[in-house]
Amino acid sequence: MEDVRWLKKMLSSELEVRPPSSDKKEAKYLAGNCAKIYRDGDLIGYAEMRKVGSHTEISTVLVDKDFRKQGIGKELIEKAVKQIKNDKILCCTKNPAMAKVLQNLTFKSIGWPGLSTAIMLTFNTFARLLSMLIRFEFKRIWRQGKGIHKYERYEFKK
């Protein structure tokens, strides 16, 4: 339950990621395909993984505010990469710190990700927009939409 509370708090305060869902759904996310970092028994880092076309996408990357700029983001992405079996990994971001983490781990900025991945990314973007609209998350929509041209796709090939 502590992990669910932490995740919901982080999702509520960080407007560049998806909005929080119910406790039950967040518990399911935490038990599913994700990477987690703990310190002294407390969850301090979280990232989700899901199949998107021919890639596995790492998304919803969160590090506790008190632990940022200490290499936890790097540790988290390294852990996610190890867990992913697919040899093509994708991460889309416009967050400069996230981009730096990916570049440090030799992710390469790519243009076209391939047809199947592009179709799924477009579908997921609309699904997320819809989920934010039905939750009246207008601040989040504004935050994510205003810099849409700054989003870069980073790929890692195993």
Ligand SMILES: CC(C)(COP(=O)(O)OP(=O)(O)OC[C@H]1O[C@@H](n2cnc3c(N)ncnc32)[C@H](O)[C@@H]1OP(=O)(O)O)[C@@H](O)C(=O)NCCC(=O)NCCS
């Ligand atoms: C993005 C995030 C996960 C990074 O976590 P972190 O634990 O701070 O990451 P690390 O300490 O491993 O590395 C951060 C790197 O970014 C750099 N950095 C930090 N802020 C930066 C900024 N504003 N501009 C450019 N680089 C920045 C750091 O110097 C460091 O690089 P270095 O190791 O070469 O010095 C964290 O800031 C976060 O949770 N942000 C909020 C949620 C979010 O926006 N997630 C991304 C959604 S795609």
